Amino acid sequence: MSLAEPFPSVRVRAPGKINVYLEVGRLMPDGYHDLATAFQAVSLYEDVTATHDDDFVIGSITGTVPLIGVPKDDRNLALAAAKLLAAETGYHGGVRLDIAKDVPVSGGMGGGSADAAAALVACDALWGTGLTSGDLHALAARLGADVPFALLGGTAVGTGRGDNLNPALAHGRFDWVLAANPVGVSTPEAYAMLDRHREEHGAEIGHGRDVPGVEADVLHALRQGDARMLAAALSNDLQAATLRLRPDLSEVLELGESSGALAGIVSGSGPTLAFLCESAEAAAELQQTLVTSGTDALLAHGPVPGARIVG
Incomplete structure (x- = not known):
């Protein structure tokens, strides 16, 4: 086994989120809005298992929630995350991603974003690309506003499009x-x-x-x-x-x-x-x-x- 392939597979768990506060700013000329939000990561999880493959494929999609509408092509954020990581690091292999979902699909809780965050961490470990947390955060921000928070978890304040994150002190449950x-x-x-x-x-x-x-x-x-x-x-x-x-x-x-x-x-x-x-x-x-x-x-x-x- 080469140093670039230290594991046969890697499983990563990432949480869904709730926006406990969301303020939407004025409509901007580019058609977007600046946001201010307080995220809380909650104990509904997405598990993504990455396994070496010659191509980039979504394998099984299972879960405790209805799975209607979950794509298996390039519209899937986990697959997009894996391809982005490979392109940015010069990795020439592929990956199979098996996804187990507990976050409601298309429910406003960031399940797809959690899949993307999990795929970034899993592929980074699987391929031995060794990116820093800052590198992963920068890639996550390119995939969607909620993906960086799924990497961070806990409680955080998001500004801009929601992807400029600052951890927020939180106690208790x-x-x-x-x-x-x-x-x-x-x-x-x-x-x-x-x-x-x-x-x-x-x-x-x-x-x-x-x-x-x-x-x-x-x-x-x-x-x-x-x-x-x-x-x-x-x-x-x-x-x-x-x-x-x-x-x-x-x-x-x-x-x-x-x-x-x-x-x-x-x-x-x-x-x-x-x-x-x-x-x-x-x-x-x-x-x-x-x-x-x-x-x-x-x-x-x-x-x-x-x-x-x-x-």
């Missing part, structure tokens, strides 16, 4: 119930709806700040490990737009908030709803209530580490 939905929400449509809403009601709500920022109350709640304080500070500028696109989610949001959650929020652009609970016991009770009502509900806690080699 936050317990969540995630209400998944099989029908995805288009992120571009959610942003377009927000822009339209601001255009129609700009006199009352404004058009978004030029330089958005995360509110101090959010960071204080995370530092204190205080779930009630964080519940009072949860905010997502995309929530109203997503609920206009998907009014069916409002009923689930109201049920969760009236059944023991401290607060509920749309995760990213949705459709997953995140309910913050006071304890693991309270979260288990809420999960049962939602499941009884016909909603697919998952337990999770955070913060948890970012992409790591396991097994």
Whole structure:
């Protein structure tokens, strides 16, 4: 076995995320928005196993969540990550990527981004390319705004397009119930709806700040490990737009908030709803209530580490 191929395969686990705070800035001339967000990595994971191959292929895709819509071609971010790493390091072989998914697909929780982060770490170890964490972060940022955070994990503040990360001090454990939905929400449509809403009601709500920022109350709640304080500070500028696109989610949001959650929020652009609970016991009770009502509900806690080699 050569030094460039120290392992027959490498398995890496990366977490999904919740945006506990998301402020969307003013629409820019290039059609994009600057963001300010507070990420928390949670205990729903993606596992990617990388194995030496002559080509770049997605092998098996398994998981505990519905897998409809997960691509096996170059649209898959894990495959894109492997090819980018090979191109940047001059690696001439290939890789087979087997993916096990626990993060809801197209759910606003960064499952595809976690796959990409896991693929970067797995291929770097498999091929012996030896990139620094800074090198991997730079590649991750080229793949998507949420990929760098899936590498980092924990709790962090993201600015710019969300990929300029600064770790945030957080203590304790936050317990969540995630209400998944099989029908995805288009992120571009959610942003377009927000822009339209601001255009129609700009006199009352404004058009978004030029330089958005995360509110101090959010960071204080995370530092204190205080779930009630964080519940009072949860905010997502995309929530109203997503609920206009998907009014069916409002009923689930109201049920969760009236059944023991401290607060509920749309995760990213949705459709997953995140309910913050006071304890693991309270979260288990809420999960049962939602499941009884016909909603697919998952337990999770955070913060948890970012992409790591396991097994």
